[in-house]
Every structure is written in C-alpha cells, then in structure tokens.
Amino acid sequence: MEPVVIDIENITKVYVMGEETVHALRGVSLQIRRNEYLAIMGPSGSGKSTLMNMLGCLDTPSSGRYFFNGKDVSAMDDDELAAIRNHEIGFVFQTFNLLPRSTSLRNVELPLIYAGIDSEVREEKAAQTLRDVGLGDRLQHKPNELSGGQRQRVAIARALVNDPSIILADEPTGNLDSKTGEEIMQLLENLYQNGNTIILVTHESDIARHARRTVFLRDGLIESDASNEQQPEIERLAVT
Amino acid sequence: MKRLIYELNESWKIAFAQMQSNKTRSMLTALGVIIGIVAVTLMGTAITGIQTGFDKSMSILGDDVLYVSQYPWARVNDWWNYRDRREIKTEYAEPLNRMIAATPNSNLVLAVPTSNIVKNVKRGDNQVTGIFIQGTTAEYPLISVVDFNEGRFFNELEVKGAANVCLLGYDVADALFPGESPVGKEVQISGQQFRVLGVGARQGSFLGLFSLDSIVIVPLPTFKKFFSAKAESDVRVKVRDKTRLEEAKGELTGLMRRVRALPPEKKDDFNVNEQQAFKSTLDPVKNSIAIAGLFITGLSLFVGAIGIMNITFVSVKERTKEIGTRKALGARRRTILLQFLIESTALCIVGGLIGLTFAYTICFGIAKAFPSFPVEFSFALVLVGMVVSVFTGLISGFAPAWSASRLDPVTALRYE
Numbered sequence: 001m002e003p004v005v006i007d008i009e010n011i012t013k014v015y016v017m018g019e020e021t022v023h024a025l026r027g028v029s030l031q032i033r034r035n036e037y038l039a040i041m042g043p044s045g046s047g048k049s050t051l052m053n054m055l056g057c058l059d060t061p062s063s064g065r066y067f068f069n070g071k072d073v074s075a076m077d078d079d080e081l082a083a084i085r086n087h088e089i090g091f092v093f094q095t096f097n098l099l100p101r102s103t104s105l106r107n108v109e110l111p112l113i114y115a116g117i118d119s120e121v122r123e124e125k126a127a128q129t130l131r132d133v134g135l136g137d138r139l140q141h142k143p144n145e146l147s148g149g150q151r152q153r154v155a156i157a158r159a160l161v162n163d164p165s166i167i168l169a170d171e172p173t174g175n176l177d178s179k180t181g182e183e184i185m186q187l188l189e190n191l192y193q194n195g196n197t198i199i200l201v202t203h204e205s206d207i208a209r210h211a212r213r214t215v216f217l218r219d220g221l222i223e224s225d226a227s228n229e230q231q232p233e234i235e236r237l238a239v240t
Numbered sequence: 241m242k243r244l245i246y247e248l249n250e251s252w253k254i255a256f257a258q259m260q261s262n263k264t265r266s267m268l269t270a271l272g273v274i275i276g277i278v279a280v281t282l283m284g285t286a287i288t289g290i291q292t293g294f295d296k297s298m299s300i301l302g303d304d305v306l307y308v309s310q311y312p313w314a315r316v317n318d319w320w321n322y323r324d325r326r327e328i329k330t331e332y333a334e335p336l337n338r339m340i341a342a343t344p345n346s347n348l349v350l351a352v353p354t355s356n357i358v359k360n361v362k363r364g365d366n367q368v369t370g371i372f373i374q375g376t377t378a379e380y381p382l383i384s385v386v387d388f389n390e391g392r393f394f395n396e397l398e399v400k401g402a403a404n405v406c407l408l409g410y411d412v413a414d415a416l417f418p419g420e421s422p423v424g425k426e427v428q429i430s431g432q433q434f435r436v437l438g439v440g441a442r443q444g445s446f447l448g449l450f451s452l453d454s455i456v457i458v459p460l461p462t463f464k465k466f467f468s469a470k471a472e473s474d475v476r477v478k479v480r481d482k483t484r485l486e487e488a489k490g491e492l493t494g495l496m497r498r499v500r501a502l503p504p505e506k507k508d509d510f511n512v513n514e515q516q517a518f519k520s521t522l523d524p525v526k527n528s529i530a531i532a533g534l535f536i537t538g539l540s541l542f543v544g545a546i547g548i549m550n551i552t553f554v555s556v557k558e559r560t561k562e563i564g565t566r567k568a569l570g571a572r573r574r575t576i577l578l579q580f581l582i583e584s585t586a587l588c589i590v591g592g593l594i595g596l597t598f599a600y601t602i603c604f605g606i607a608k609a610f611p612s613f614p615v616e617f618s619f620a621l622v623l624v625g626m627v628v629s630v631f632t633g634l635i636s637g638f639a640p641a642w643s644a645s646r647l648d649p650v651t652a653l654r655y656e
Contacts, residue, residue, distance in 0.1 A: 058568060058649045079572045086570020097565040097653075101257055113250050114570040116243030158569070 004067075005165050005197055006032040006055060011064035012220075013050050024050040026220035027064070032166070032199065037192045039200040039208035042217035049170075051217065052201045056089055056168045057081045069165060086114050090159025094171035096151045098143040104130055104154045105139045111162045129157040133187060149180035156187060166197045173207055185210050251579040255586035258555070269551040270591035273632060276541025277595025278602070281617075281625050283537040285603055287530045289616045293444075294526065300443060300452060301515040304482040305383055306348075306492055308332070308510055309474040313517040325509045326500070330355050330460060330473045333377075335499050336492075347488040348495075349478040352379050355463050357471040361456055362428040363416040371412055372455045373429060375463020375471075383478040389413075391423040391438025394459050402461035406434040409455035410442040427456075432466055434458065485514060541628070544591070545636040552584045552640035563644055564652030577645035584637025585630055592629025596622055 013025040024047045032038055042048040053059040054066065057073055060081075066073045068084060076084070085091075098107050108126040117125070127139055133153040143151055152172060159167050169188065173181030189210060192198050200211050208214050209228065216224045259266040307313075311322050330353035340348045355375040361368050378396045380386065386393060394405050406427065413422050413436075422436040434456075443452040463471070479488040489512050496510055556563070563576055603617040 053650050056568070058653070079574075082567065082570050082572040085568060091568045093565075093653075097561065097568075099562060099565070101261055110566070111569045113246050114243070114566075114572075114575065116246055118242075119246070162570075 002034040004031050005034050005069060006030065007067040008054070009065045011054060011061040011066060013054065014062045023220055028222055030215065030222070030225070032197065034197050035192070035195050037198045037212040039202060039211035039214045040217065041202060041205070041208050041214055043203065046217040047220040048201060048217050052168065052170055055199060056091060057084045086111055087162060088165040090162065090164040090167040092152070092155050092159050092167060092169035092172045094174040096143070096155045096175070098151060098154055100143055103140045103142055104135060104146070107154055108158045108161050111158060115162055126161055129161045130154070133157045148176050149183055152176060152184050153187065160191070166199055167191065168199050170201045172200070247575050247578060248582070251582040252586065254579060255583040258583055259586065259590070265551065266587060269547050270587050270594065272544030272547035273541070273588050273591030273629065274595040274598065276544035277592050277625055277629060278599045279537035279540045280534070280628065281596060281599040281621055282602060283533045284621050284624065285599070285617055287533065288618065288621070290526060292616055294522065296444065298515045298518065300385065302384060303515055304479045305514070306477045306479060306489060307474050307513040308477065308492065308496055309513055310510065312511040313513040314521050328473050328475060328510060330475070332475050332496070332499050336475065336477065336495055339495050339498070347480050347484055347491050349480050350379060350382055351475050351477045352377055352383050353460060353473060353475050355460060355471045355473040357467045359429050359467065361412060361416065366416050368412055368415045370454070373463065373467060374455060374457045375460040375467070376457060377460050383476050387441035389439045389441050390421060391436070394437055399459040399461060402465055403459060404432060404434045404462060405437050405459065407438045407440060407457040408436055409440050409453040411451055411453035412456055413439040429456065430466055485516070489514070541632060545632045548584050548587055548633065549636040549639060552580055552637050555583065556580060556640045556644040560647065560652050560655040563647050564649050564655065567649040568653060573645040577641045580641035580644050581634060581637045584641070585633030588629045588633030589626070592626055596625045
C-alpha cells in the first residue's frame with residue numbers, strides 16, 4: 001500500500017458574509033495516497049472549490065485536522081503554508097494563470113526562485129520540464145505567442161518543476177476545446193503513469209472519468225467516494 | 241539568504257519589465273519625482289553655493305584678525321550713538337604694537353593700520369571709478385591673505401619714503417591694462433602718478449556686495465600725503481590663537497582703552513570687530529532661507545511621492561490575480577512586499593536619476609551664463625539626491641506593498 005499523502009479529518013469551513021454564515025464544508029474526511037488519480041466532483045455550491053483551496057493549502061479549515069505527509073497543516077501560519085505550497089503542491093488552473101510578460105522558461109522557473117534554487121540549476125530544470133511536456137521548442141515564447149493547449153502545458157510544467165507531492169488541477173480543460181482538452185488529459189494520464197499523485201477538480205463527468213477514483217460532494221458533505229471501476233455511472237451522479 | 245537574493249533579483253527584473261510595459265504611465269508618475277528631485281537638488285545647490293560664497297568671503301576677512309573700528313559690524317538699531325565717536329587713527333597701531341610686545345603671553349601678535357577712501361583711477365584716457373584706495377604698512381601681508389598674480393608687495397623702505405607705488409586689484413588691472421602686464425607701468429590717482437608694483441590674484445566679491453578686486457593698495461604715508469581728508473581708518477590686529485578669540489578681544493579692548501585714555505567710568509567709544517559678527521547677523525537669515533527653500537521644494541517631492549503611491553496601489557489592484565498566482569506558487573508575504581516596494585523604488589530611482597541629470601544640466605547652464613552666481617553641484621548632492629529618491633520610493637510604496645502582501649490567496653486568485 002502506498003503511503004498517505006493527504007489525510008483530512010472532519011474538516012469544516014464557515015464563512016461569515018455580512019449577517020449570513022455559510023457552511024461551505026460541514027465535516028469532510030478524506031485520505032489520498034501517493035500515486036492516486038482522484039477527481040473531486042460536485043455541482044456549484046457543493047463546497048468543491050473550498051475543499052480544493054483547503055487541499056491546496058491556500059486556506060485553513062474552521063475546524064478539523066489536515067495532515068500533509070504527516071505534518072499538521074491546519075495550524076500553520078501564512079509563510080509556512082507558502083512553503084508547503086511551494087514544495088509539495090503543483091497548481092494547474094482553469095485560466096492557466098501564467099505571468100503574461102514572462103517567457104515560458106521564466107514562468108516555469110518561478111517556483112524554483114521561491115524555493116531558492118541556483119539560477120543555472122533553475123534554468124536547466126525548467127527547460128527540462130518544458131521538454132517533458134513537449135514544449136522544448138517554446139522556451140522563449142511568451143504566453144500570448146502560445147495556443148491555449150500550449151499555455152496549459154506551460155502551467156503543468158510549472159506545477160511539476162518543484163517535484164511536488166500532489167498536482168492539483170482545477171478544471172484544467174475548462175478553457176480549452178475538447179480536442180486540446182483531451183490532449184491535456186492525456187498528459188495528466190502520463191504523469192499519473194509516471195508515479196505522480198493527481199487531484200482533479202471538475203464538474204464534467206467526461207473529465208472525471210479519466211481519474212481512478214471520484215469523490216462527489218454535495219452541500220458541503222461527501223456524497224460518494226469510490227473507485228471509478230466500482231462506480232461506472234458517474235454521469236448519473238453528475239446529473240442528479 | 242540565498243533565496244532572498246534571488247527574490248530581490250527577480251523583483252528588480254519584474255520592476256523594470258513593468259516599467260517597460262507601462263511606459264507612459266511610468267513616465268508620468270516618475271515626472272512627479274523628477275520635478276521634485278530637480279527642485280530639491282537645485283535648492284540644495286543654491287544653499288551650498290551661498291554657504292561656500294559666504295565662507296569664502298569670510299575667509300578673506302580672516303578668522304584670526306580683529307578689526308578696531310568706529311562702528312560695530314553687526315547691525316545696530318542706534319547707529320546715531322556711534323556717529324559722534326572719535327575716529328580711529330592709524331597712529332594707534334604703534335602704541336598697540338609696543339604694548340603687545342611688552343605683554344608677556346599676549347594673545348595678540350601684530351597691529352596693522354589701514355586707511356580707506358574711494359577714488360577714481362586713471363591711465364591715460366582710461367578711467368575706472370569707485371575704487372577702494374587702501375593705505376597700509378609693509379606688514380599688511382602678515383595679517384591678511386595677499387596673493388599675487390605678478391609683482392610684489394611694497395617694502396619697509398618704500399613705506400618710510402612715502403613712495404608713489406601701488407598694488408592693483410585684479411579687476412582694476414584688467415580694466416586699465418587689458419592684455420598687458422601693468423607691473424612697472426604707471427596709473428594716476430587724484431592727479432598723482434603711481435608706479436605699479438604688483439597685481440593681486442582674483443578674489444571675487446564679498447557676499448556678492450562689492451568686489452574685492454576693485455582695490456588699489458598704497459603705502460600708508462603716501463596715502464596720508466594725498467588722501468587723508470575724509471578717509472576712514474581701522475586697525476587690524478592678528479590673534480595668536482583663534483580658538484581664544486574672546487580673550488584676545490578682551491585684551492585688545494583693554495589696550496585700546498589705554499590708547500584712547502578712557503577713564504574707567506566711560507563706555508568704549510570704539511568697536512572690536514571680527515568675522516563672527518557678520519556670521520551672527522547673517523546666519524539666521526541664511527538658515528531661514530535654507531529651511532523655507534527646502535520645505536517648499538520638499539513639498540513638490542512629496543506630491544511626486546503621492547503619485548508613486550497612487551500608481552503602486554493601481555498596480556497592486558490590477559495584478560491581484562498575479563499576486564494570488566505567485567502566492568499559490570509559494571511566494572511568501574515578504575516576497576510580495578519586496579516586489580512592490582522595489583517597483584515603487586525603481587520608479588523613484590529612475591525619476592531621481594533623470595532629475596539629477598536635469599539639475600546638473602541646469603546648474604551647468606547657470607554657471608556658464610552667470611559665473612558669479614554661486615552654484616555648486618557636488619557628488620554629495622548626487623548621493624543625497626539618490627538617497628532621497630530611494631527613501632521616497634520606499635515610503636510611498638510601503639502602504640500598497642503591505643496591502644498586497646496581506647492579500648488572501650483564495651480571494652486574490654478569484655479576482656477578475
């Protein structure tokens with residue numbers, strides 16, 4: 001059995017918006033092991049985004065515990081969380097979130113800069129990672145000189161470059177046409193095959209089907225959590 | 241530590257890239273700083289220029305020389321009380337020197353009389369008007385700085401014999417003998433022929449009021465022979481130790497009272513002056529000009545700083561999503577804080593450099609156009625200018641940078 005990377009216990013998140021209190025998560029427990037390929041699904045308002053922010057250490061829970069590789073993340077301060085995000089988590093966003101005026105290479109180098117890696121090592125590693133995602137000939141291109149699929153590849157390279165424990169992809173194909181989306185999903189599949197842990201947040205069952213396990217959220221609670229073989233009818237869940 | 245250096249390096253790159261991609265906006269914002277720096281440095285130049293001119297003028301008076309004269313140098317409100325004083329006679333020098341010699345450990349060294357009158361000086365058909373004619377003894381160079389372009393001062397023999405010899409100030413020589421050496425040639429003062437012994441080096445003007453180069457020095461007996469009517473005299477006394485000027489002043493006052501045979505109940509009917517008297521009159525004026533000037537020009541820099549602050553706030557707002565992304569990738573609060581601080585500082589440094597270049601050009605132009613105007617552009621001023629720019633950047637950038645560093649990553653990422 002692979003070791004547990006993420007272990008959350010009974011996490012809740014309460015937002016206070018004016019006079020209203022919103023219970024975005026009402027007690028979620030989840031374990032994710034190394035080299036899992038997990039999809040988190042759910043309609044809007046289900047707490048999917050909140051859970052993703054939690055898993056990505058962008059936010060801290062109101063109650064409950066979160067252990068990342070055995071470390072208690074729920075008690076960490078901003079800078080400690082920044083270090084965890086830098087070393088352990090690779091983010092892939094729906095809107096790519098590349099720095100518009102920087103080349104692919106500089107974009108991919110960014111997490112290494114924050115990690116304090118020497119510039120030569122940094123450049124070499126960033127270039128290698130870009131080659132790995134098939135962009136060896138686009139190192140000096142800026143985002144506006146790249147297609148959507150290429151941009152998302154740069155973003156994936158950026159997520160990979162620091163050898164993180166998990167890759168957290170939030171609707172990675174949401175801004176891409178279906179063919180390009182399929183290519184990106186193939187890339188993620190390859191990464192998974194190479195031993196990476198991937199968490200996919202999506203509302204599209206077509207996309208979630210690529211994962212090996214699907215967690216379905218509704219109203220801040222986990223409605224179902226099963227491997228995709230045992231749960232062939234994801235569509236049924238998505239529809240209801 | 242290493243990480244900090246990479247972050248700083250990265251921040252500078254971002255800052256300059258940011259400026260390049262927003263050229264117009266950056267230039268307009270920097271313009272505020274440019275104007276501020278130009279104003280402040282020009283004011284600084286003017287102030288140091290005034291100070292230098294002042295000090296130079298003061299050093300001509302000599303900081304170790306006391307002047308015995310009828311009027312005090314400091315401004316007084318009751319000048320009529322001094323008007324009827326007995327005049328100062330050049331003959332006082334002799335008894336003063338005798339008494340100084342007789343006093344063991346005297347703080348005074350030597351008394352030299354001078355007598356002054358304003359006359360016209362002619363050479364053939366050429367005439368210069370309003371020239372200070374000064375009569376003095378051969379010991380004059382011992383108490384005063386006398387630099388010669390050429391020739392020499394008159395000697396004891398020429399003084400004793402009341403010879404018709406003279407020394408010309410730079411301007412006088414220049415006006416009467418353009419392009420030739422006056423030494424050995426003759427000039428006319430009040431119908432008398434004087435042979436020129438030497439020409440003084442250029443000294444400039446005293447506080448910009450009158451030129452120290454419009455002067456002719458003649459031996460005192462000669463002076464008395466021809467110009468004694470309406471001449472004003474003083475006695476200049478050199479002090480041994482200028483750190484003990486007050487004691488020397490006291491001693492000289494005592495000696496002068498004896499020379500003047502003043503009974504104890506009478507007040508002094510003369511003044512012992514020194515350059516300090518000028519200083520104490522002029523320093524407050526000079527200082528208030530400096531403070532007022534720097535305050536007013538400082539305001540323009542302050543307005544520039546507000547511009548920088550504003551644009552940095554705009555920049556933070558525009559790039560909220562980028563800040564979120566950077567935080568997601570592992571940027572710490574410090575990283576974001578530094579990034580925006582450096583952006584505002586870089587703007588101010590660019591503004592400061594351009595401003596200093598402008599200020600330098602303006603100073604250079606002024607110095608070329610008006611050589612007498614005291615402007616001085618120093619390395620220290622460049623340093624101060626740059627330090628002020630950096631501080632302006634840091635201070636004006638701090639509030640926006642702080643707000644950026646405190647942004648919640650989730651909110652920032654969601655910002656459109």
